[in-house]
Amino acid sequence: MxxxxxxxxxxxxTFADEAGITLSDEPAPLYRLLVLSVLLSRRVQAQLGVRACRELIDAGLGTPERMRDASWQDRIDVLARARYRSTEQTSTALGEGAQLVLDEWGGDLRRMREAAGGDAGTLQGYLTQVPRLGPVGADIFTREVQAVWPEFRPxxxxxxxxxxxxxxxxxxxxxxxxxxxxxxxxxxxxxxxxxxxxxxxxxxxxxx
Structure with missing residues (x-):
């Protein structure tokens, strides 16, 4: 061997699989991967980020519309159940990020894929516009999304x-x-x- x-x-x-995300080239799983990338981009143990993402999905916040429409406190409560740190800032960032996905990409990150035209640098430029998703988080998203977006391999x-x-x-x-x-x-x-x-x-x- x-x-x-x-x-x-x-x-x-994959971290997506660990978080309960069945990744496919569809709006909901791609958005959930984005949320996971935001959570993992903070200086927390990977298990905490994965657990927080799973909690958010289980709470019904797995689409940008549902994430945006949830109250700030509701998001905090879900993150707290997962023992995730920086719950207040992260709750704000998740709400603002959901609004950005809706405003810029119509809630569908496949539009971001199309706009990137197969260029990883362009894709990461779009990703880092998402609140609390810096270069580390953009790398996480791109590492995982290459499973369904082959033009970004390797x-x-x-x-x-x-x-x-x-x-x-x-x-x-x-x-x-x-x-x-x-x-x-x-x-x-x-x-x-x-x-x-x-x-x-x-x-x-x-x-x-």
Whole structure:
């Protein structure tokens, strides 16, 4: 078994999947991925961001209309149940971000995809207009969305490449991408991020 095979077996679950998002090129799951990216872009444990996103979806706030229409306090209460930090600022950002998605993209991030024209830099420029979604969050979104937006493959950002380095793998995105099926690139990216963050993942993979 190669290191990459072992890595995918050990940690090859996308963060979207972990948050209960069945990702597809449709408005609702794409918006939920955007929310997840906002939550994960803060300096919090990934588990907290994933849990907060799942709580928001379970509370019925998985579309920009529902997120916008929820009260500020309702959003805070959901985030607090997930023990997410910075609940007040995040509640405000989620409401403003939902309004931006509705105003700029008609509630449908596929329009953002079309406007980006396959250029990752342009896509990230649009993404960073979303409140509390900086370059880190834009990378998270692009890493995950490449599962359904193949024109942005391969997207292996600095965090993913740090994981590759820790495992003794190539740090060239094209070389890494050549070792998996294109549909597995988002899984590989998530697994590499976990390898960077979690010593136990590195140990388990390298022991295989």
């Amino acid at each position: 190669t290191t990459i095979d072992a890595l995918l077996d050990e940690a090859g679950r 997207h292996l950002d600095a965090r993913a490449l740090a994981g590759a380095k820790a495992l003794g793998l190539s740090q060239d995105p094209a070389e890494l991408a050549d070792q998996v099926d294109g549909d597995d690139l988002a899984r590989l990216a998530a697994a590499l991020v976990r390898a960077d963050r979690e010593e136990q993942v590195r140990e388990d993979v390298l022991d295989d």
